[in-house]
Amino acid sequence: MTTTSAPQKLLTDPPDPNPRKPALVLPPGSWDCLIHVYGPMEDYPFHPGCPYRSAPVLPETFIRQMKILGLEKAVIANGAGYGSDSRYLLETLEKYPKTFRGVTYVDDDVSPARLNELRRKGVLGARFAGGPAYPHLPKITQQMARRLADADMHVEFLTFTPGGMAEEKELFLSLPNDRIVIDHFGRLDATKGLDQPGFTALLELLDTGRVWLKMSNPAFCTKEDYPYAPVLPFARTLVRHAPERLLWGSNWPHVMRNGRIMPNDGDLIDLIGEWIPSEEDRLRIMSVNPDMVYGDGR
Template sequence: MHIYSRAYPASSKAWLFPPDFSVDDYRKVQARLGLQRTIIVQPVTYGFDNRCTLDSVAAFGPGARAVVTVPTDVADSELDRLWQSGARGLRYHQMRGSLTEWSDVPVMAERIRGTGWHLQIQFDGLEFLDHEALIARLPCTVVIDHMGRYARPLAVEHPAVQSLLRLAVRDNVYVKLSGAYHIAHASGPEYRDVAPIAQALVRQGTGRLLWGSDWPHPTETAETMPDDADLLDLLLAWAPDPAVRQAILSDNPARLYGFG
């Protein structure tokens, strides 16, 4: 999920300017859904300025972690400070508004090799075949966002989905079962066109699958805004086994993000 506040400056490339969504706002979502932990992902709106995200982690306390965005020349001491502040991942949002490049990814992967850090990558899933080889070579833990974030619903047999499935079996790759509305657009709350991809990932193995709400859904309009309870309920169809849901919702993220 993300926190937004106009108290923090936007980056020079920002194009998405949501209204404020605060820690207190998200605590209401947590209370409603029974969520105890949270991962705050640095919005592309703030570029390399991680203060909004890290201040929010501090406000939530030990039940929160962060995924931040940094330049490739970030000092080791700054990475250490970010880690101590709760950051565990480095975000590469390779889409509109980003300050990062694909060439940054292997550079930072090498820097975090053998550490508890991971890279989180989001891009247009129709480009999977262009980037599969690079992702497969990365010497660190990788999280692929939003089930690949395909620009439209695709059959499991589509080459771009097969690329995701090949990457997902690698022992250093996690995949988020999130962002269904980015793929199936205004077809909620069931997002049936996304189910085959999610179910294929579950069938293939659930030891490195994660769930996320993507709250507060800043790309969505009043007409397409999902209900967070409906997004959580999607797992009932995608992963009907309670033990599998336990892994996706709790065990896997506890291991990845370092919750005790």
């Protein structure tokens, strides 16, 4: 009798270990509002529903990188690899409480007491997935949204819905939360142009005053590699339309780039200057806005 072992999950390519010093000088107090960290797999195993694994990618590595790039604080989002297992995130927040804030996935049965505990430890938001990908990740419900609002935690959203914000807009408008953060440009398709319904819906959501958008992971929006040229007109339009509702994130360590060019994080900082030409807008997006969403005085 023969047996078949379970398929080995993809080991994602590591980030560039040598970030160059960018030409752009970031404003004081700049944040990276979306990174991930991963500990040793034997101690922090990846969720079986996640399609990838990662070698250790440590917060200490990112802290050294921050000094080169001109960043002062960062938001660690518990990645799809860990889902609602927040152990490594919480250990990192406890170790570096002045440098990092956290966002994690939470299960449907999470208690108000647990949410309050997460909040005290620096986890300021709960992340949810939309669409068919990553079925192991939790979906937002009205009950959960209310529970988070009561715990003074905001909602973050990672969408995989093919229609993007055109299909998710009514869901967002129905939530009771006054702080909703959308990751990765709303995963818009940069090939469909500025007039696509999903981008129009995204601008309308920003106009509500309840929604923030992370200008992060442009590789989700185009098959082109750095500098992700098709995303530039969308970034410029967003900055003109609602700079007070935008955040920036690198998505370090850039998981699932196998088969594509791994960006250098110094280049990503310089790309900020292309996306956000005005120094005033850069100060708002890189420092003022993240202080509002993540700067809880810790």
